[in-house]
Amino acid sequence: MTLACDCDGTLLDSERVFKEVSFAVLADLGLAMPEADYDRQIGLPDAALWASWSRLGMSQAVIDEARRRISAKLGTTEIPLKSGFPDLLLHARDLGHRLVLATSASRRHVDRRVPAAVLALFDRVITAESVTRRKPDPEIYLLARAAFPDQRTVVVEDSPPGVAAAAGPGMGRAMGGNSELCRCECLRLSRGGGRGCTAGIFEPPGAHQGCA
16 A cells, blocks of 8 residues: 655644744734634645735735745744654554655755654655646646555545545545544554545556545
């Protein structure tokens, strides 16, 4: 089996950190954003994310200042690993499964944020530099599957664009869910139990397709 996982919000608890930092910066600027509006932005490319802030009525000057402050705070903020994920990776490795990190972030970001000991567990690391189209395009997960084409591939994602990429053309069937459910289900699969999926399960050519 190949376990392919996203980085930000899945391996790293970065979405929570970014949200907390963003809300703190907005509060410092005397602004607020409904949580539901923020949550709809998770997984968006930077340009689309800031464009969504503009649609909420923020001026470009305010957005530029917020971006500057958020970037400065994130630069000095530690981003922890998601709870339970190192154990999942270690267990999958012990069982002989392949691990692929597939992220739309840059390699520089990955090297800076992911502990070297954790990064060394992955057989392949696919970053923004390796693809021409970002999620929700399936290109990144097609590359992950092609790395070990004879194996079943399980994709773990936390955002709608990521789940859409996992279920895109040329892939398979996927069901959305939060990352905690994804981790629990993939841990069960890595132990050899069942064929269900939360983020997505894709079979090599000729194998049984879909989730059960």
